[in-house]
Amino acid sequence: MYGIMFEDINHSGDGGIYAELIQNRAFQGSTEFPSTLAPWEAVGNAKLSLQNNTVPLSSALPTSVNVAQGAGSKAGGVIGLQNPGWWGISVKPQTYKGSFWALGSYKGQFTAKLQSATTSHVWASVDIKSECHQGKWVEHKFQLNAQVAAPDTNNTFVLEFHTGQGSVNFNLISLFPPTYRDRPNGNRPDLMNGLKGLKPSYFRIPGGNNIEGDTFNYRWKWNETIGPLTQRPGRPGTWGYENTDGLGLIEYLQWCEDLEVEPVLAVWSGVYLNGYNNANPDVIPEADIGIYVQDALNELEFIMGDVSTEYGALRASLGYPKPWKINYVEIGNEDNLSDPTSYTSYRFRAFYDAIHAAYPDIKLISSTGDLTAISGHSGTDYHEYARPNIYAAQFGLFDNANRSHPILLGEYATIQANKADPSTPVDWSGAEPRLQYPIWIGAVGEAIYTLGAERNGDIVIGASYAPGFQNLNNFQWGPDLVSFNADPDHVAFSTSYHAIQLLSSHRYTHTAPMTSDSGFGPAFYVAGVNSGTTEYTFKAAIYNTTVPVPFNIDFEGLKQGAKAKLTVLNAPSGLSYNVAGGPNVVKETVTELAAKKGGVFSFELKEYDIAVLTTI
Ligand code: AHR
Structure with missing residues (x-):
């Protein structure tokens, strides 16, 4: 019954559970969010500039930072660049694994450091022999061993080199602390432990709105989230920031393995967010929908196909010969049945028919938000954001639900407090502020709602609070199940978290x-x-x-x-x-x-x- 929903919102992925410490590590950008130097800063008398070199690191990561000696500086000095992390870097007595790619003819030592932004005290430092070759990008790997814990997270990562041998271009500058189960390119242990503590049984990925994309060609593209990080271009997420896609399809599946949960895989259904609910060209027309249906089939073959298949072989070539299993696929996110561009008239039908024909055992879930409308077409994902009173009044919501197709409560949360009139709906106008954090009466209302779902466990297959995570330094949606900053000792597991944990920890058949x-x-x-x-x-x-x-x-x-x-x-x-x-x-x-x-x-x-x- 109880699961997790995840999308990159509130820096829940980049700057969140994805343990990468360096913000804007590869200068990824798009028309929506152009490449930027921020938050990198110059060290010494360095001059930093973004460059699209004739020799890019990869076609996916064409932009790099050039670090040159600033005007008027003396020879023999040290220059470089520094990064404050995702609003801070936690330094503990542990080993940090780093890497960067460099282009230039520099022959000396690079120095990587973790240091205090306030006192400049160096917590860890390492010299890295330059392996640079003129005209060729070269990867450098290093480790930083901090011996003591820094008193706060106001720390920076510094990368320096000596002047006098010309400028150096850097790209994909990365630093990871120890990750959950030591996964390379892995997740923060504190937040993963939090999820494990919920005893979840499924993981709805990837999204939410973030699968959809704001405009044409900005959808979440599974095939651009796999393989080496150098091959992942990133994309403009739908929540106001560029996504690195370091947390990609394979990482999501590994996450399922680590938490021993069932993936509920969302596939894109042919609508961009700004095309939603109006006659807009950002809905893929019926004549073209087959391309995207095939893309979903390719994704499923990539995950489940044996190595004799085209996409199964691709997976194996990336180091994962053993297929994963998908039992649930959700088609889209919040695709309203009344959408005039018509989810049911062709988009849902096209995906359903093709996936069902290829994988008859997969349970397909529509994202209609309508509990009754598509009987006969597998399940539906119902989302509700409400007030405590509204949830408490919905204990019986599923008692008379159509028994012919299952219901997933893919998103729910109390987002505003009660009003004197218990039937007052949520105010989506923005006039009434959201709750900052989940409140206890909200958790009780939600519990009544999900106990009503448990009572109808023959037909309600799962319930997941949303959103799951919030970086307190930069977020778009509150309240959230778990709130955090750079400090692993300052995570807020919300009141709703504790209520779900209790209910989820006690299962019955x-x-x-x-x-x-x-x-x-x-x-x-x-x-x-x-x-x-x-x-x-x-x-x-x-x-x-x-x-x-x-x-x-x-x-x-x-x-x-x-x-x-x-x-x-x-x-x-x-x-x-x-x-x-x-x-x-x-x-x-x-x-x-x-x-x-x-x-x-x-x-x-x-x-x-x-x-x-x-x-x-
Ligand atoms: O959970 C936040 C958002 O709420 C999701 O992205 C979307 O599906 C819903 O509208």
């Missing part, structure tokens, strides 16, 4: 039928059982009550003296939230219960409790 002498509200609950056993789970969330709610639960087959563990989460107030570096406001209470006469477990829950009772 089947919902258990139950009878009750009271209806739902203020207590909302679901019971589950592991098939063929008396291992029961009972989950509840309590919303809007001034008095505690008594529970007396009699599980079939359990007798007096049977044991159960009751875990309850709550926070000081419904408006409590977690901040980066602050204490966790969500308090957990664990109690062991023994069944009384008749096998009844008795306990009380109070307002805004989220509780799980498991028999032991």
Whole structure:
């Protein structure tokens, strides 16, 4: 039921979970976001300029930085460039792996350093013998070993060389700290551990809006996110910044392996964001849609094909002979059925028919946002951003859903607080600010919504909060599940995170039928059982009550003296939230219960409790 949705938004990828420390490492740019030197700065009397050399590093990375001696400088000095990272660099006593490509005829030593931006104290330094050859790009690799932790993240990466032998061009200047499971080109361990802690079962990738692209030719192109980093051009993401695509298709699949989760792979469905919902040429016309359908088939062959296939062989040539398995494919993101350019009239149908014919076992998911509309065409992905009251009122939303096609709750989150009128919808005009962080009453509302989904687990196949990550230094969307900055010791795992963690950590194979002498509200609950056993789970969330709610639960087959563990989460107030570096406001209470006469477990829950009772 519980999974993760990921797209590069809020610098969740570049500058986020993707562990690359250097911001703008390869001067990637586009018409939308032209190549820039920022945030690089000159060191010594250097003069930095962007150049598109006649000998580029690669056609994917044509732009490099030229580092030359500035006017009036003395011979024999040191010049270079420095980078502040993604709003800081965390320095710990550990080994950092770096590399850069250089073009020039320089024959001396380069020096790479991590140093304090405030005091210039050097935390780690290494000399690297130049292997430069005139007219040829040469890769240089190095390691930086920091012995102590820097007191803050206000540190820079510096790359220097001696003057007197002409200028040097640099490109793809990269530095990685240790990554999760030591993956090369890998992810931040702190954030990956956070995801692992959620005990997720699926990973919806890549997006969100970010798969779609803003305008023609800016979609997420799987084949430009694979292979060596020198071959990845990057693209303008839909959230206001260029994506490096260092975090590409293979990295996403490795991420699934590392977290042991099922990929839900989104494929592009033939619409750019600025073509959405109007008659705009940025929707691919029916006559041309076959090109993109074939591209999706190529992507699936790349992932799943054996090495005798064209794209399976391509995967093997990149060092991955063993195929991955895809069981779920989502066609597009938020493609409204009422779109006049018509998802259903040809785009959805074209992708569905082709993928279903080639891979009949893959479950195909439409992105209609409509729970009822496409019966007979596999599943649908329903997104909802709401207020706590709205979620709490939707416990029964799926009770009468069409049983012929599954529902994925691919995105949900409480984004604004309650209003006096509980039916007040979300304000998308921008007039009402978003919540900065997920608040506890929001987590309770969301829990009621997903308990309603659990209760309908025959048809609701998964639920994922969105967005997953937020770099607090630069973000486009709040609130988010996990907020962070450059400091791994200052991650905010939100109130919603803790609620999802509790619910996700307690799985069962089947919902258990139950009878009750009271209806739902203020207590909302679901019971589950592991098939063929008396291992029961009972989950509840309590919303809007001034008095505690008594529970007396009699599980079939359990007798007096049977044991159960009751875990309850709550926070000081419904408006409590977690901040980066602050204490966790969500308090957990664990109690062991023994069944009384008749096998009844008795306990009380109070307002805004989220509780799980498991028999032991
Ligand atoms: O999660 C943020 C955005 O919300 C997603 O990109 C999009 O699918 C939805 O509109």
